[in-house]
């Protein structure tokens with residue numbers, strides 16, 4: 001991965017070619033250091049090396065949040081993390097070769113040089129609050145344009161290869177394609193072009209991410225007109241066609257096998273990188289309202305293909321986007337609302353299980369028969385994040401039971417120890433907690449003690465680098481993965497902005513003892 005980054009660094013139009021690669025930059029401490037006991041370094045690239053500066057972001061960091069956050073270490077962590085996507089990952093912004101009015105934004109995930117549908121939608125969500133209207137507001141706020149560019153580019157990718165999760169720079173950017181030697185080990189149906197696709201793992205939440213990004217932009221801007229342009233409705237049609245094929249079960253009524261529209265196999269020593277039954281997965285019962293996913297948001301293979309948090313996320317944003325569709329195609333809007341409602345039925349019928357200690361809880365996965373995977377994984381969408389997804393509010397009894405289960409040692413992927421108590425997952429294995437899961441615990445909590453404890457854990461698990469990492473050993477702050485994970489950094493910023501609204505007193509206190 002490193003060599004890809006170096007090869008592309010010179011082509012990334014956004015910054016001068018002598019700027020240091022951010023992966024390496026993020027691994028070492030840079031002055032000035034914060035005044036608190038943790039002496040956090042300053043990890044933002046120097047100004048000329050930032051990929052997409054937006055003045056309002058600087059103002060919020062240096063004015064609003066400087067006065068709102070009392071603790072110097074906490075402010076430094078916010079200052080390093082929240083702008084990370086704008087500082088380091090907007091590698092190209094331009095327009096389509098076919099239509100000069102169609103904006104495009106190519107936003108990479110961080111230390112992997114490709115645009116993930118899920119990551120880019122979530123990376124931008126952390127800036128939703130600074131979209132003010134459909135157009136630039138004259139103060140240099142082109143956040144709205146950045147969102148539109150990402151919606152248009154994601155739409156183009158999905159219309160071509162709806163089963164894929166991560167993509168190459170568009171030809172308009174003039175950037176080279178990341179080459180992957182590992183690709184030779186993948187056997188994927190339907191085939192795709194590696195000039196467009198970086199990886200083709202089919203994950204339901206990637207399609208949901210496009211709907212989330214669309215809804216975030218619409219909700220913040222009120223810009224309905226945009227959705228009538230640039231084939232947005234065609235993208236939704238592609239998504240519906242794709243998922244309807246993935247609601248069909250393994251067996252036809254006469255016992256013959258329904259051909260799966262997608263199959264995946266990779267030569268790998270990791271079972272989570274390949275799929276059982278020659279790439280089809282374990283059998284699923286069809287017609288229950290749920291949609292199959294081959295992979296989880298961690299990019300690990302599902303055990304049972306009805307991945308419940310992904311179905312919840314898809315249902316929620318499909319239902320919301322039906323409102324946008326209403327003024328473009330009423331029949332399609334009705335169909336979107338129907339599918340969204342059927343998913344809820346499917347979840348209630350197939351994914352609520354009675355746990356001996358916690359009562360009725362949501363399962364993480366189901367097969368539509370009677371098998372359920374009872375666990376949670378840190379990556380979003382997760383069961384912990386249900387209210388954040390907007391699927392159900394936190395007062396739901398089943399959610400509250402589920403949350404207690406997820407945040408306990410009864411969850412097989414809960415990591416605990418002196419450094420971090422948090423959900424993990426098979427991606428990096430047991431014993432590794434994900435700071436992202438602590439962030440989500442805070443964002444779904446109304447309890448001051450729980451939030452304070454979470455903030456302390458996050459401050460104490462950066463490996464002295466003042467950035468949010470992917471995973472951290474629950475017993476050793478210095479054993480962590482991914483130096484540059486833009487989504488997790490942005491989500492930390494989003495959490496702090498949310499606390500400023502909900503719990504300002506928890507930002508105006510000290511975390512020094």
Ligand SMILES: *[C@@H]1O[C@H](CO)[C@@H](O)[C@H](O)[C@H]1NC(C)=O
Nearest residue numbers: 387391392393394395396397
């Ligand atoms: C949460 O959902 C319940 C049931 O759907 C509803 O009665 C309640 O008003 C909701 N609460 C909030 C804060 O939205």
Ligand SMILES: *[C@@H]1O[C@H](CO)[C@@H](O)[C@H](O)[C@H]1NC(C)=O
Nearest residue numbers: 416417418419420421453457
């Ligand atoms: C994690 O939970 C255990 C058991 O309740 C507790 O002893 C430990 O202090 C917690 N760790 C953190 C970082 O809060």
